[in-house]
Amino acid sequence: MKKKKKFENLVDKNSLLNFLNPTSRGTHFRDSPPSSQLKTRQIGRIILQFHQIISLFQQLNIKLENKIFLDVGTGNGMIPKLISKYTKVKYTEGIDPFLDGEHTTSWQKHDHNSEFFKITKKISSLVNKKNKEIIFEKYSKSTKYEPMSFQPIPIKLELNKKVKYKFHQLDVAKAGSLKKKYDIVYFKALEHISNIDKIFKELNKITKKKSIIYFKHRSFFSYLGPHRYASTFIPWGHVYLSDKEMIKYVKIYHKDRAEKILNFYFKELSYPRFTVNELIKTASDHNFVMKVNIVEPFKKLNKSIKYLRKNKNFWKKVYKNYPKLASDELFSGMHHIILEKK
Numbered sequence: 001m002k003k004k005k006k007f008e009n010l011v012d013k014n015s016l017l018n019f020l021n022p023t024s025r026g027t028h029f030r031d032s033p034p035s036s037q038l039k040t041r042q043i044g045r046i047i048l049q050f051h052q053i054i055s056l057f058q059q060l061n062i063k064l065e066n067k068i069f070l071d072v073g074t075g076n077g078m079i080p081k082l083i084s085k086y087t088k089v090k091y092t093e094g095i096d097p098f099l100d101g102e103h104t105t106s107w108q109k110h111d112h113n114s115e116f117f118k119i120t121k122k123i124s125s126l127v128n129k130k131n132k133e134i135i136f137e138k139y140s141k142s143t144k145y146e147p148m149s150f151q152p153i154p155i156k157l158e159l160n161k162k163v164k165y166k167f168h169q170l171d172v173a174k175a176g177s178l179k180k181k182y183d184i185v186y187f188k189a190l191e192h193i194s195n196i197d198k199i200f201k202e203l204n205k206i207t208k209k210k211s212i213i214y215f216k217h218r219s220f221f222s223y224l225g226p227h228r229y230a231s232t233f234i235p236w237g238h239v240y241l242s243d244k245e246m247i248k249y250v251k252i253y254h255k256d257r258a259e260k261i262l263n264f265y266f267k268e269l270s271y272p273r274f275t276v277n278e279l280i281k282t283a284s285d286h287n288f289v290m291k292v293n294i295v296e297p298f299k300k301l302n303k304s305i306k307y308l309r310k311n312k313n314f315w316k317k318v319y320k321n322y323p324k325l326a327s328d329e330l331f332s333g334m335h336h337i338i339l340e341k342k
């Protein structure tokens with residue numbers, strides 16, 4: 001009872017439940033999705049991700065023509081397949097140590113071929129027939145839950161290409177075993193990586209001068225950094241609580257799932273934690289230099305930020321736990337960090 005008092009004033013269930021995206025019908029908010037076809041919002045998320053990549057590359061004058069593209073943490077491989085089909089890249093590959101349903105954050109089990117067909121059909125309906133450009137406004141509705149604020153620009157697509165894609169079931173910590181040099185590495189798995197120094201060593205083995213690395217990164221320190229699986233009922237509780245306090249809190253408030261939550265928190269998310277500024281510094285130690293770092297704020301920041309005003313100790317405690325943390329990272333929804341190899 002005494003222990004419960006310690007967190008009592010901080011706990012507010014709505015601070016989590018009002019901020020999560022919808023889950024599949026019949027599942028608890030902390031469950032991974034069951035096997036099923038992809039939902040409209042999942043298809044919207046895939047198309048947006050693909051469109052943001054090609055849009056940002058065009059704006060930064062990063063050419064895809066004849067390049068070799070690798071997707072790290074590819075999951076169902078939809079992103080590299082779309083890149084292969086609709087751009088001038090030579091071919092694409094993807095790595096992921098986990099198959100559908102094997103990791104807490106994996107895609108649900110689904111038929112990759114028929115779902116890819118569905119996505120390409122959808123893309124056909126979004127393309128302007130005259131100039132062959134994909135237009136964000138045409139699918140913006142299906143992206144309403146995405147933590148995004150920068151809208152991709154209209155981009156001309158290749159419409160008659162065949163997909164050239166190969167999957168390797170491989171951990172990025174062993175990426176060096178691929179023995180190839182990639183021109184572009186897209187990386188949306190950083191939140192699960194613990195030893196970034198080792199990862200940059202591996203990335204160095206599979207890239208060459210002027211290769212590009214693009215991290216799409218949801219920071220641990222962002223509002224939903226521990227995902228729906230390990231976020232607390234305390235606003236930014238994962239940043240506010242020390243590790244010891246987190247263990248105590250979970251054992252009191254989430255007793256029935258404590259082991260699962262703590263396993264995800266300490267073993268499936270990067271640990272020890274690292275900030276984006278530490279990431280960019282480590283990248284530069286390994287010859288990867290920043291081209292751009294875009295921070296999209298948490299989508300519901302206006303609503304979530306009000307909780308901070310209620311907690312006078314918040315920043316003091318946060319800086320004690322994480323002295324190198326910047327407020328823009330705490331307020332972030334998504335980072336887009338693009339680096340070039342010197």
Ligand SMILES: C[S@@+](CC[C@H](N)C(=O)[O-])C[C@H]1O[C@@H](n2cnc3c(N)ncnc32)[C@H](O)[C@@H]1O
Pocket residue numbers: 049072073074075076079095096097098103105106107170171172173188189192193
């Ligand atoms: C956020 S999901 C992204 C999935 C997919 N790229 C997408 O955007 O739809 C993170 C992915 O990282 C993968 N992953 C986790 N640990 C990894 C590791 N050590 N090396 C490579 N991929 C990893 C997971 O299996 C999962 O598919």
